[in-house]
Amino acid sequence: MADHLGSCLCGAVRFEVKGDFDSFYLCHCHHCQKDTGSAHAANLFSHSAKLTWVAGKESVAAFTLPGTRHSKSFCKLCGSALPNTQVEGLLVIPAGCLDTEITMLPTAHIFSSSKAAWDGKAGEVPVFEGLSE
Template identity: 70%
Template sequence: MTTHRGSCLCGTVRFEIKGEFDSFFLCHCKHCQKDTGSAHAANLFSQSAKLNWQAGQEAVTSFTLPQSRHSKSFCKHCGSALPNTQNEALLVVPAGCLDTEVKVKPTGHLFTSSRATWEAKLSNAPEYEGLPE
């Protein structure tokens, strides 16, 4: 059984996930763009993996956009995205909150009709290993 560990940016919240991920989607919908402040969200999904909070569960808060299925959990101290359970059957894990390597390849892109207009230009952008000089 695979075990993943994760945490928030400030280190208050730590968690462990035991089990396998069913899918890994990059979502380009407008909700995920607003939610992440980026071109897309990168979320892992599982119907069988188990989430166990190791520390800081009292710092985890959630928001569900009214009249939608868009929901997110985050640390109330630093704002980092954290796992949440939807409909008590689906575990949604933001890939960036994991401290262990994600070996699953993305399953696909969702809501590509809502892609940010600047996203197509990303492949031509220069790359830097750290801050540019």
């Protein structure tokens, strides 16, 4: 039985993860901002968990930014972030691609010196349960 299940936005790629996560980082580096199109990336890391592609493995692509260790995996059909195994012995799971609940809290914010200026003000804006009209 899998500890976690996940998928891409279009559902073509599905996977399961067996094992525990070691850490959960919110990374504010410029690479992660560009990579996600947001203020930060939210990734879970494990040195021991095992990834199994349940469906759509042929739709998984990977990109490593030349001259860096920054890499990502994604669905070729919808572009959704997917688990990354580019660094040997390390599984990186984008938190948003999991379909099962994550029970651990983030371990830390990292590269906070690169934090987007508007990110710190997010707590000051109105909150809606759905799309505001």
